[in-house]
Amino acid sequence: MPHCPALLISAPASGAGKTTITAGLARYHRRNGLRVRVFKTGPDFLDPKLLARASGAPVYNLDLGMVGADGCKALLAQAAKEADLILIEGVMGLFDGTPSSADLAQALGVPVLAVISGKSMAQTFAAVAFGLARFRPGLPFYGVLANHVASARHAELLQQALPADIPWLGHIATGVDMALPERHLGLQQPEDIADLDARLDLAADIIGTTALAQLPPSVAFAEVSTPAIPRLLAGQRIAIARDEAFSFIYPANLDLLEHLGAELVFFSPLADEPVPADCDAAYLPGGYPELHAPQLARNTRSSDSLRNHVEHGKPLVAECGGMLYLTESITQTDGRRTAQPGLLPGAAQMQKRFAALGMQALTTAQGTVRGHTFHYSTLTTPLIPMAQAQHADTGKSGEAWYQHGPITATYMHAYWPSCPAFAAALFLGKAF
Known part of the structure; x- marks a missing residue:
């Protein structure tokens, strides 16, 4: 011990x-x-x-x-x-x-x-x-x-x-x-x-x-035995956005992807870097895209590569701020509206107070994945949710999960080690 x-x-x-x-x-x-x-x-x-x-x-x-x-x-x-x-x-x-x-x-x-x-x-x-x-x-x-x-x-x-x-x-x-x-x-x-x-x-x-x-x-500190993690993502190469606009990433999530067998590479939409063409899937984590919306809108090399990625049917996972970036526009609290790539139908509106807060749980075919939500924006979209999380403490309805072609998007920040099989399914495009 x-x-x-x-x-x-x-x-x-x-x-x-x-x-x-x-x-x-x-x-x-x-x-x-x-x-x-x-x-x-x-x-x-x-x-x-x-x-x-x-x-x-x-x-x-x-x-x-x-x-x-x-x-x-x-x-x-x-x-x-x-x-x-x-x-x-x-x-x-x-x-x-x-x-x-x-x-x-x-x-x-x-x-x-x-x-x-x-x-x-x-x-x-x-x-x-x-x-x-x-x-x-x-x-x-x-x-x-x-x-x-x-x-x-x-x-x-x-x-x-x-x-x-x-x-x-x-x-x-x-x-x-x-x-x-x-x-x-x-x-x-x-x-x-x-x-x-x-x-x-x-x-x-x-x-x-x-x-x-x-x-x-x-x-x-007592050691505990943990289940072996199957290499469900062996041979998969996953591109992850990581910069000042997309930085809300649990280190444990990255560890899990590697334990599942994936190779991780990183790119910066804020620096107008493209998604590597040889990647099998991509991940846009949360962060502060609203603070960099004009720059992100100008960075067409990055957004075009994401569009190409999606058009080729490759899975794209977008959480919270990552989801906002994919919408048609982000509107600030002062009314300033900035067009975004539009890979997801709908628009985001920033709020002066938080719009949602709390622990969440999502029940899936692969098991229950846990996580949380905390955001200062709302999303208006014609998309019908594929699944709905629940608040962990009350059981009330939580964040929606959307599927739009190969894109999976949600406000919920999932803690993937709580359900490794679901994490693997996300990046194989088989979660829902």
């Missing part, structure tokens, strides 16, 4: 600074020569990219619902064999959601660090810490880090109010410019933050002044 120091970083709510602290921890220990592996709780795409920049290694998602308990255990056991430190960034507040970050920490035996904002608080800080530490019996609790602290005296007040058995691990002062900037789907992408490494290094410097400079306790 592999062992490795491990810590889950959580908070009372979103916005407390979990990602910045996790990234700072990863960068600090990496600078000291340790091999750091970071995981992200939940279905997030953006936080993992920033955490990968901080740690120097791919960041995989952990979620008891989407990934499954055995899937989470397998990922962590493998990481424990390779790393000197495992960090897991939580999602929302510690107990928010079903399953929650607390559920994950308790299931895996990973101690919890609570990042708590001290802004506009004194002794009440201790009450919040007390509640997080005691709310669930048996939850492994490591201690608290105070964020947004106004002064040394403020830090002293916060620390003095804590019960003696809740460790104080230090504080981060207000005004330290290390926070990571955001946009409408969450944090900005690493390539959009010019001073990202300076921010990460500053966060690491500050972490070095706290008790978090010391490694957390070692955790034993």
